[in-house]
Amino acid sequence: MGVWEELSARAAELAVRTLLAIAVAGVIILAGRLVRPLVRRGLNRAGRPSRTRVFTALYTFVVVVCAVLVALTLAFPSVRVVDVLASLGIVSVAVGFAFKDVLENLLAGVLLLLRDPFRSGDQIRVGSHSGTVEGISVRETLLRTFDGDRVLIPNAAVYTSVLEVSTHYPVARIAFRLNLPADTDLPRAVVAIRGAISTVARPDAPDSDVVLVGIDRGALELEVRLWTGSRRDQRTATTDAALTQVIDQLARVGISLDQPGAVLLHPSDTVTNIIGSDEGSR
Secondary structure (H helix, E strand, O other), X not given: OOHHHHHHHHHHHHHHHHHHHHHXXXXXXXXXXXXXXXXXXXXXXXXXXXXXXXXXXXXXXXXXXXXXXXXXXXXXXXXXXXXXXXXXXXXXXXXXXXXXXXXXXXXXXXXXXXXXXXXXXXXXEEOOEEEEEEEEOOOEEEEEEOOOOEEEEEHHHHHHOOEEEOOOOOEEEEEEEEEEOOOOOHHXXXXXXXXXXXXXXXXXXXXXXXEXXXXXXXXXXXXXXXXEEOOXXXXXXXXXXXXXXXXXXXHHOOOOOOOOOOEEEOOOOOOEOOOOOOOOEO
């Protein structure tokens, strides 16, 4: 057999193996596409669109990688999968350095979905950003702020920062302080305030409370504490209603608020859920 005949035979053999490899890879990818709806359906049972989207994408990536490895083995019998994986290991190190931030955010996104610290629709605070979660992608967490803006926070920042999940529990406490004149009949004022907030406090929550917390420049400083729904609009509405009722009730019984700074609002106690901790604190 001449040189040309030998080259032609090898070329024909290589073409056959290549066509076979392409066909097998196509079958694997097709089978993966047929199974993907089942995978998506199983993920959908958890009711997490973000988790379904991310893990379906990872499943597709794994299927394609397996198809390519099988195709290489069929097309080039001398190539061993172990050698390919070793080469991929070296390449992955280089890619890891080149795309450190991308891979870090991808891994953090997967870990967030597995740990499940919050869900779409939850209201959270990460650093200086707070709002309603719209979803988690492979790179960032999508947040709609209370002013209507969209903020994209890298998943790595969400995972490594202190994360406050305001809506983790159905109820949360709000509080505000009142300054009353020093000569106020304190028991009478407390009864009036408790009667006022009893009309707006959530009935299935812990009891409301009114406590004397100090004396500021000769004025009695009372803190009014009551519980309401944990969402921001519920807290705001309850605070507004409670203040209105308290001021009106005190006026009815003839008790005036001490000026200036008669009503002192401060951040309400919120329910937190910190990644790495199984318990929140109130």
